[in-house]
Amino acid sequence: MDTTLSPTVDTTEHGHGPAKGLGRWFFTTNHKDIGTLYLWFSLLMFLTGGCMALMIRAELFQPGLQLVQPEFFNQMTTMHGLIMVFGAVMPAFVGLANWMIPIMVGAPDMALPRMNNWSFWILPFAFSLMLSTLFMEGGGPNFGWTFYAPLSTTYAPPSVTFFIFAIHMMGFSSIMGAINIIATILNMRAPGMTMMKLPLFVWTWLITAFLLIAVMPVLAGVVTMMLMDIHFGTSFFNAAGGGDPVLFQHVFWFFGHPEVYIMILPAFGIVSEIIPTFARKKLFGYASMVYATSSIALLSFLVWAHHMFTVGLPLAGELFFMYATMLIAVPTGVKVFNWVATMFHGSMTFETPMLFALAFVVLFTIGGFSGLMLAIAPADFQYHDTYFVVAHFHYVLVPGAIFSIMAGAYYWLPKWTGHMLNERLGKAHFWLSFIGVNVTFFPMHFLGLAGMPRRIPDYALQFADFNAVASVGAFIFGLSQLLFVYNIISCIRSGERATDQVWEGAHGLEWTLPSPAPYHTFSQPPVIK
Amino acid sequence: MIKRVWLLPWIGLFVSLPANAAWEVNITPGATAIAREVYDLHMIIFWICVAIGVVVFGVMLWSIIHHRKSRGAEARNFHENTAVEILWTLIPFVILIAMAIPATATLIKMYDSTDADIDIQVTGYQWKWRYQYLGQDIDFFSSLSTPREQINNEAAKGENYLLEVDNPLVLPVGKKVRFLFTAADVIHSWWVPDLAVKKDAIPGFINESWAIPEEPGIYRGQCTELCGRDHGFMPIVVEVKPQAEFDQWLADTRSAAQAQAAAATEEWTLEQLMERGEQVYNTSCAACHQASGQGIPGAFPALAGSPMVTTDIDAHINIVLHGKAGTAMQAFGAQLNAVDLAAVITYERNAWGNDTGDSVNPQRITELQQ
Numbered sequence: 001m002d003t004t005l006s007p008t009v010d011t012t013e014h015g016h017g018p019a020k021g022l023g024r025w026f027f028t029t030n031h032k033d034i035g036t037l038y039l040w041f042s043l044l045m046f047l048t049g050g051c052m053a054l055m056i057r058a059e060l061f062q063p064g065l066q067l068v069q070p071e072f073f074n075q076m077t078t079m080h081g082l083i084m085v086f087g088a089v090m091p092a093f094v095g096l097a098n099w100m101i102p103i104m105v106g107a108p109d110m111a112l113p114r115m116n117n118w119s120f121w122i123l124p125f126a127f128s129l130m131l132s133t134l135f136m137e138g139g140g141p142n143f144g145w146t147f148y149a150p151l152s153t154t155y156a157p158p159s160v161t162f163f164i165f166a167i168h169m170m171g172f173s174s175i176m177g178a179i180n181i182i183a184t185i186l187n188m189r190a191p192g193m194t195m196m197k198l199p200l201f202v203w204t205w206l207i208t209a210f211l212l213i214a215v216m217p218v219l220a221g222v223v224t225m226m227l228m229d230i231h232f233g234t235s236f237f238n239a240a241g242g243g244d245p246v247l248f249q250h251v252f253w254f255f256g257h258p259e260v261y262i263m264i265l266p267a268f269g270i271v272s273e274i275i276p277t278f279a280r281k282k283l284f285g286y287a288s289m290v291y292a293t294s295s296i297a298l299l300s301f302l303v304w305a306h307h308m309f310t311v312g313l314p315l316a317g318e319l320f321f322m323y324a325t326m327l328i329a330v331p332t333g334v335k336v337f338n339w340v341a342t343m344f345h346g347s348m349t350f351e352t353p354m355l356f357a358l359a360f361v362v363l364f365t366i367g368g369f370s371g372l373m374l375a376i377a378p379a380d381f382q383y384h385d386t387y388f389v390v391a392h393f394h395y396v397l398v399p400g401a402i403f404s405i406m407a408g409a410y411y412w413l414p415k416w417t418g419h420m421l422n423e424r425l426g427k428a429h430f431w432l433s434f435i436g437v438n439v440t441f442f443p444m445h446f447l448g449l450a451g452m453p454r455r456i457p458d459y460a461l462q463f464a465d466f467n468a469v470a471s472v473g474a475f476i477f478g479l480s481q482l483l484f485v486y487n488i489i490s491c492i493r494s495g496e497r498a499t500d501q502v503w504e505g506a507h508g509l510e511w512t513l514p515s516p517a518p519y520h521t522f523s524q525p526p527v528i529k
Numbered sequence: 530m531i532k533r534v535w536l537l538p539w540i541g542l543f544v545s546l547p548a549n550a551a552w553e554v555n556i557t558p559g560a561t562a563i564a565r566e567v568y569d570l571h572m573i574i575f576w577i578c579v580a581i582g583v584v585v586f587g588v589m590l591w592s593i594i595h596h597r598k599s600r601g602a603e604a605r606n607f608h609e610n611t612a613v614e615i616l617w618t619l620i621p622f623v624i625l626i627a628m629a630i631p632a633t634a635t636l637i638k639m640y641d642s643t644d645a646d647i648d649i650q651v652t653g654y655q656w657k658w659r660y661q662y663l664g665q666d667i668d669f670f671s672s673l674s675t676p677r678e679q680i681n682n683e684a685a686k687g688e689n690y691l692l693e694v695d696n697p698l699v700l701p702v703g704k705k706v707r708f709l710f711t712a713a714d715v716i717h718s719w720w721v722p723d724l725a726v727k728k729d730a731i732p733g734f735i736n737e738s739w740a741i742p743e744e745p746g747i748y749r750g751q752c753t754e755l756c757g758r759d760h761g762f763m764p765i766v767v768e769v770k771p772q773a774e775f776d777q778w779l780a781d782t783r784s785a786a787q788a789q790a791a792a793a794t795e796e797w798t799l800e801q802l803m804e805r806g807e808q809v810y811n812t813s814c815a816a817c818h819q820a821s822g823q824g825i826p827g828a829f830p831a832l833a834g835s836p837m838v839t840t841d842i843d844a845h846i847n848i849v850l851h852g853k854a855g856t857a858m859q860a861f862g863a864q865l866n867a868v869d870l871a872a873v874i875t876y877e878r879n880a881w882g883n884d885t886g887d888s889v890n891p892q893r894i895t896e897l898q899q
Contacts, residue, residue, distance in 0.1 A: 063690060064682040070758045071828055075773035137827045144755045151715040151757060153754065155655075155857060157828070173785035239733020245716055246731060280598070310718060311729045312710075315640045320631060325626045333621045334614065340585060341666075343592040347604040350597075358593070362586060369578035376628065378635040379571045381727045383557050385718060386751035391730055450553035451722045453753040458680060458760030461689045 016234075017519055027222060028122070029113035030519060031098045036416075037120050038095030039409070043485070045087030045127065046402075050478050052080040057474035058441075060467050065458055073457035074142035075134060081145025085263065086170045087127055089397065092405045093266040094177045097205050100412065101181060103510045104199045106190025106526045111183035126169035129149035133159035144255065145453060149237035149248040153229045154242030160230065164223045171216045178212035181205055190509070196290070199508050200283065203290050204269030206426075207297045211258045211265070214301070218255040222248065246311050254306035261300040264396060265293060267404030269333060269365075271357045273508070275339055275410050279346030279355035280505035281393040285338040292331035301327050309380045318377050324373040334364050351503070352426030354408035359399055359434050370445065385455075389450025394441045396487065397478075403433070406484065413488065414502045418516030419495030422487055429483040436477025443469045548696055557722050560748060560769070561740050564725035566635045581624075641727075642739040642898045650699070650727055653710070653717030653730035653752070654864065655857060656759035656816065662700050663709075670864055671696045671813055675821060680762070692749040695812065697766035697772055701775035702745050708734040714859065715757060721750035721767055729754055742769040757827075757857065760817050760818030793867040793891040799875065801887055806876025806886070809869045814877075815855060822881040827858070833881035842887055846897065867894040 019022045028034060028120050059067045068076070095246045098116065102109055133140035133266040137325075138157035141147065152160060185198070187204045198206070224289075235241025236407065268487045276283045283289065305313060313321070338359050348354070370392040374380050383389060404421040404428075414420050443466035450452075452463045459467065498515040509528075513521055558568045575689055576671065597600040652659040657672035674695045678684035687693070700706050703713035712730040722728040724740040742748075770778060811820060817829040824831035832838050838845050849870060850862035871891040878885045 012625070052551055058671050063686060064593070065680055066682065069825070070761065071825065074755070074758065119785075139827065142757075148716055148755070150756065155715055155757060224637075239731075245733070279596075280604040281606075284607070285609050285614050287609070288614045310727050311731065312734070315637065318636060318640075321894045322636070323629060326629060329625060330618060330621050333543065334618055336585060338614075340589045342608075343596065345605040345607070346592065346596050347598045347602045348593065351597070358589075361589065365585060369582060371573050372578060372628075373571070375569060376574055378567050378632055378634045378639055378725075379574065380726060381569060381639075382571065382722060384727060385720075386758060400878065413860075449556045451557070453752070453761075455755045456751075458691060460689070461686060462553055467619050468753040 003039070015185075024349075027111070028116065029117050031102050031110045031113065031116065032416075032517065032519065033451065034101030034120050034217060035097075035111075036093045038091045038098060038123075038509070039125060040441075041120070042092035042095060042405075043488075045083050046483075047481065048131075049080050049083035049088055050481065052076045052083070054474060054478050056080065057471040058345070059457060060459070061471040062468065063459055063461055063464050068457070070457045071139060072144055074144075074455070075140045077455055078141045078144055078147075078426040079131070079134065082130065083127070084397070085145060085259070086167075086464045087153045089401045090174065092311050093205070093208070093263075093401075094174075094181075094271070096201075096266065096408050096412075097177075097181055097203065100510060101184055101202055101205060102188070103513060103521055104202050104508060105185060105188060106509050106522050106528070107184055107194055108186035108520065108522045110180050111188055112180045115176050116180055119173045119180065122169050122173040122176075126173065127164045129162055129169070130166035133157075133162050135494070136162070138405050147226075148460075149226065149245050150250075153226050153237055156230070161227065161400055164227050165390045167223045167297065168220055171220045173217050174212050178209035178216075181209040182213075183358070185209075190522070190525040190528050194288065197528060198519060199269075200272035200286070200289055201266065201269035204265045204267075204272075204293055207293050210260050211262050211297055211300065215255040215258045216393075218251060220260075222251040222255065225251070229358055244310070249308050249311060250305070253307045254301075255305040258297075258300045260396075261296060261394070261403045263296065264364075267360065267401050268293060270408040270411070271339065271360050274353050274357040274359075274407055275342050277341050277411075277503050278351060278357075278505070279504045281342055283338070284344075285334070285342035288334055289338055292334045295331040296328060301325060301333070303328065306380070308376060309377050310384050320336065322375060322377040326372065329372050329375075332368055336361060336368070347505075349504075351410075352421070352423060352430055353411035353503075355427065355430045356403045356410065359430070360403045360407065362453040363395055363399030363403070363437070364453045367400055369393065380478045383448060385453055386448035387452045387454055390454050391441050391444035392443070393446060398441065399434075399437050401438075406433075409488070411503075411517050412510070413491050413512070414498035415510060415515050415517055418498055420489050420498050420502075421491040421495060425483055425487045425490075428478075429480055429487060430481030436473050436475075436480055438472050439473025440477055441473070443467075541652060543657070544682050550699065557736070559723060559725050560723040560742055560746065562724060562743070563635070563639055563740070566638070567725045570631055570635055573631065577628065579622060592806055596790065612828070625687075633736075634678075642707050642737045645739060646704040646707065646825070647701070648709060650708045650721055651698075651711045651730060653712035653714075655714050655757050655758065655859060656752070656763040657813075657864075658717075658763070658765060659697075659713075660696075660721070665779065666717075667779065669782070671762055671766070673759075674812075675762075677811070677815060685736075687899050689749070692751070692766070693763065694764055694766045697768045699768045699770060699775060699778050700742055701772050702742055703770050705741050707737060707739045707889055710738070711759045714756050717752050717755035717756045718764060719750070720753045720764055723748040723750075724767070727753060742767075745769050745771055745838075746781070761865070762816070789866050789868065793895055795891070797871065797885075797888075797891060799879070799888040802872045802875040803879060804876070805868065806872035807880070809865065809873040810876050813861065813869075814873065822883075824876070831878055833883065837879045839883050839885055842889070845878070846861070846870075846874055846889065846894070850894075850897065866896065867891040870894045 022256045136159040140159055143152040195481050225236040235243040237245050239242050272283055303325045306325040374383055409425055447463055447466050452459055498516055501511045611838050617653045648663040651798045655731040659666045659668050659670050675691050692794045710728050710730040712732045717730040726738045727742050728738045746769055749765045751766040791892045818824050818832050822833035852858045852860035868891045870892050871889045874889045878887045
């Protein structure tokens with residue numbers, strides 16, 4: 001993209017700097033402050049959900065029940081999933097969107113700043129409510145993050161009502177955030193920034209935001225139906241009253257499948273920003289990246305029942321969902337080929353963000369391969385609800401979504417803080433995470449194929465060795481995140497001054513701003529030629 | 530050549546390791562024709578993925594090694610090529626069609642459950658399986674037989690730890706068995722890898738599947754849908770026997786059921802009931818209420834000292850027979866026979882210092898059930 005910066009950076013601030021004290025954070029409408037809040041919140045949730053994962057892995061280190069009882073184990077698996085999906089990955093992407101989208105499209109702020117403040121501040125309340133259920137009589141949600149009825153309705157602990165309310169709040173937050181992002185991208189682009197000049201991170205978020213608006217109401221619908229079944233005598237999911245437990249799964253996965261793309265499309269965007277920078281070469285196939293992302297988003301609405309191959313779908317349904325699911329491999333493949341083609345004949349360097357981005361490409365592709373295997377319905381009967389599935393979705397979510405978030409954080413941290421990060425620490429963090437992730441999740445493929453079901457607190461003896469290996473990997477991965485936290489804090493407080501462009505090969509409006517980015521930017525829109 | 534070198538570690542992994550059971554890495558070829566087809570399908574797709582991976586990661590690694598700035602690589606200027614982009618959209622599409630054809634053929638076969646020799650209804654309960662051989666007068670429950678001491682690390686774990694049951698499902702070899710799946714409470718899923726059968730058991734609905742086991746043997750599986758506290762303790766054991774042995778088993782099981790019915794008309798002493806009641810309690814009740822009768826606070830009430838088991842005997846019998854709606858307390862009236870019900874109620878009223886001295890006779894249960 002050819003960009004020139006007209007004198008647009010407002011350095012005088014007109015006396016409108018950040019407010020002093022805590023009020024700055026509670027009442028702020030500044031997209032950068034809100035982005036920061038989202039990112040800190042998500043880091044906190046990532047560590048909380050991570051501790052739960054470590055508790056799970058500690059229990060599974062050996063056969064037999066050692067540390068926790070099965071009902072607490074079930075609460076941990078449920079909470080770990082919910083927190084990572086709704087508390088860590090999604091808010092992290094929204095945080096990156098808040099920080100970067102306005103400055104990538106040359107806008108002074110988000111389109112709806114006051115609502116932006118609300119979208120964030122709902123979240124801490126929603127998660128406090130959800131976490132508080134762990135201390136209620138009967139315990140917290142214990143039915144998996146997919147909370148299938150009737151386990152989550154007729155047989156659930158009383159705290160499920162609080163869980164439903166928390167989900168509603170998270171849904172409000174996501175929808176408001178999505179509306180804001182769409183309005184910002186469509187209405188506040190700098191003159192000359194046509195849609196096909198948008199940075200890919202902005203494109204992927206635009207598509208993600210539409211997915212969010214389409215499916216979060218579906219999630220709200222399904223939890224409301226649960227609430228009605230539990231408290232108001234309806235029978236949506238109760239066969240004895242004329243309902244159908246499988247209806248729950250259809251509605252849930254009509255939300256749930258697009259949701260997994262909500263957790264990966266912005267990652268595609270981040271990686272598509274980082275690889276060209278460190279390959280010093282323009283992204284290969286910009287247009288086909290946009291088309292591929294849109295196709296993935298559209299297909300995501302047509303494949304939900306591949307999560308339900310074993311519920312007894314009719315043959316025609318099984319075939320339709322198998323074919324549609326396999327099709328997703330085509331646009332996803334195009335994206336991977338484009339990234340590799342971007343590296344091909346580039347001039348690559350391997351700073352921390354690039355390392356995470358490269359690991360993303362490789363490990364996400366491995367997750368894609370297992371996804372393709374899972375799509376084949378007859379074989380899926382053997383894989384479904386085993387550790388093979390756990391391995392698959394952790395490969396696309398940990399080295400996929402989370403590595404891309406870390407890559408993005410390392411990539412933009414100098415722009416946010418004005419300091420370069422500690423490269424040695426960053427590399428140490430990368431390698432420990434990379435090794436940890438693979439040692440944790442690769443053996444899970446074997447466990448699943450050998451027959452270990454997921455969500456069990458104890459297992460047969462033939463699964464013992466790989467479980468022990470996976471648990472060791474999980475602790476390596478978990479503990480190495482402390483390096484990440486330390487690196488972020490030290491980058492905020494100290495470190496070499498960052499230049500405006502920060503990275504040698506970086507292009508885009510955000511790199512025309514000073515580092516750190518001023519509190520108010522682009523009060524005069526830049527002109528894009 | 531480069532391709533071969535890349536394949537070696539994979540081949541090594543998948544050929545050498547299965548020799549050691551503890552490091553099992555692949556799905557089972559299984560014990561039915563369908564299971565073998567699924568296995569072959571799985572291997573074909575796996576190798577296609579490996580081949581694609583070798584090409585993609587190979588190019589990537591090549592670029593990382595040769596197109597790095599530290600080696601003086603200059604970035605070239607190309608950034609699109611419509612022909613290439615169309616080509617690498619079409620090639621994967623063709624590969625997918627090649628995968629879809631055998632997958633469709635296998636799937637169609639798996640859905641053909643017609644002309645079965647035996648129909649067995651499989652019902653999932655929290656946390657055990659019920660097997661009813663339709664039209665054969667055979668109906669029994671199958672639950673985990675691994676002792677709680679092994680699970681709690683108070684005893685050495687047996688060879689089939691968590692994969693053993695008191696009453697296995699017994700099938701004849703070479704016959705087409707049609708399974709009808711349903712559930713009594715929440716959704717369960719019945720999975721035996723060697724039969725390549727995994728189907729959800731859904732309350733209020735019936736699902737079908739089938740298998741023709743080809744070799745006598747013991748095949749083990751587990752419940753694969755999260756179904757509450759003891760989801761991990763709900764194994765499936767299938768014993769495939771030659772036809773003659775299967776017929777013998779049918780006859781033995783029928784006469785055992787008749788003996789059971791006769792036992793319900795006899796008078797039982799308190800000691801006999803207590804002894805049997807303890808066994809029944811440990812298989813059917815201890816998972817929630819604990820072997821010590823202490824329950825789990827907040828989730829499952831204690832029975833030791835509870836007014837439910839020390840005062841009104843009719844209320845006690847009623848809750849054991851009919852369960853408590855909206856809780857995990859099931860209706861055991863349909864799950865246990867009259868003798869076991871009488872025994873377990875007697876046991877609960879006298880164990881853990883409850884010492885009411887009450888004894889419930891099986892005949893009383895039989896009357897209430899009618």
